[in-house]
Amino acid sequence: MRQAMARLALAALLAAAAAPPAMAETKAYQLFGAQKAASRQEPAAIGTYARGCGAGFVQLPESGPTWQVMRLSRNRNWGHPDLVRFIIDLSQRARALGWAGLYVGDMSQPRGGPMTSGHSSHQIGLDADIWMLPPRRLDLSRAARETISSISVRTDDQRRINANWTPTHHALLRAAASDPRVDRIFVAAAVKIAMCRTARASDAAWLRKIRPLYGHNTHFHVRLKCPADSRLCQTQRPSVTELSKGGDGCDETLMWWVTDYLAPPKKTAQPKKPAKPKPGARDYTMADLPRQCAAVLSAR
Structure with missing residues (x-):
């Protein structure tokens, strides 16, 4: 009964998303955020990292011999x-x-797509x-995984790493970046510096x-290449x-992040009129995503 009601609710949301522009107010993040499980399709990453979805995702188990997933209430341990x-x-x-292993934060929602909160990518x-x-134990309770926080590895002024x-952080990042599956890894500027x-050469x-990318002082963000x-x-x-x-990438890092981003030069010219903000991930409707994402949503 519950499954039937869930399918009816999803059908209604999809119908709203496919309606004429004046009526199509259902946002894609609402549709994808409502999914509790992956689609029964062949695995596929569809679209771009910040505008797409995914079929046939796999769920990383909540706990393993060398990892634990954090913030389980988000249901974002899929990929x-x-x-x-x-x-x-x-x-x-x-x-x-x-x-002891790794504490794993957000991956993706069960069928990918824009998230209900937080990231524009993923x-x-x-x-x-x-x-x-660094995990000291890998037997945290579900409640503990909702309240424990990570640590920052940079100073408040963003210029230097802290104690x-x-x-081991350096060695771990090197191991991750050396993996041929990895496209790039985002870290705080102080870490890259x-x-x-x-x-060495x-x-x-x-x-x-x-x-280097702002907002990555308590975690590093791994991005894989498109799979075959x-x-x-x-x-x-x-x-x-x-x-x-x-x-x-070191010359540009040391030059730009230190001289322009962290200590921007003073401007003498009159400030320009603020540009109209670009639509963000939470503004997307299904029309903004690859057309194949509708099939991902409707698949069982």
Whole structure:
């Protein structure tokens, strides 16, 4: 009975999404956020990391020998099978490096798509947040996983790493970035700067994948490349190689983040009129996503 009612509710939402523009007010995040399980389809990442969905996702178990999923109430421990395998592999590497394993944050919703809160990306099952907090135990209760917080590895002024940063963090990021499945990893600018200061020429191939981005001081965000089975997946542009001009990305990091982002030059010209904000992920309707996403939603 409950399943029948759920199908009727979804049908109503989809009908609203397909209605004429004046009536199509149902947002895509509401449709995808209502899904509790993956579609029974062949695995596929569809669209772009910030505008898409995913079929046939796999759920990372809430706990494993070398990992625990945090914030279970969000139901965001889903992803393409490649992502699930990667996280398990990285958690085993973390154990080998001296941690108990990994605390895993947000991956994707059961069928991907725009999220009900938080990220603009994480939509096609190829993104995962890994906490900077080294696990001391992997038997946390569900309640504890809702309240425990990660740690920041940078100073408040964003310029330097703090005492929470360890050589194991560096080794773990190196292991993740060295994996051929990984496209790029987002970290706090201070982390990239610290890694650049000890870099060698031989590190360029993996270090260029470490990209500075605000909001990543308590976790690092791994983004995988489009899988071979996902012809509708769109690789992020520009590529990491294009961004770093074939190097390790350190010159641009030290120059731009320190001189422009963290200490912007004073402006003498009159400020420009604020541009109209671009639509965000929570503004998308189904018409904004790849057309295949409607089939993902309606699949059993």
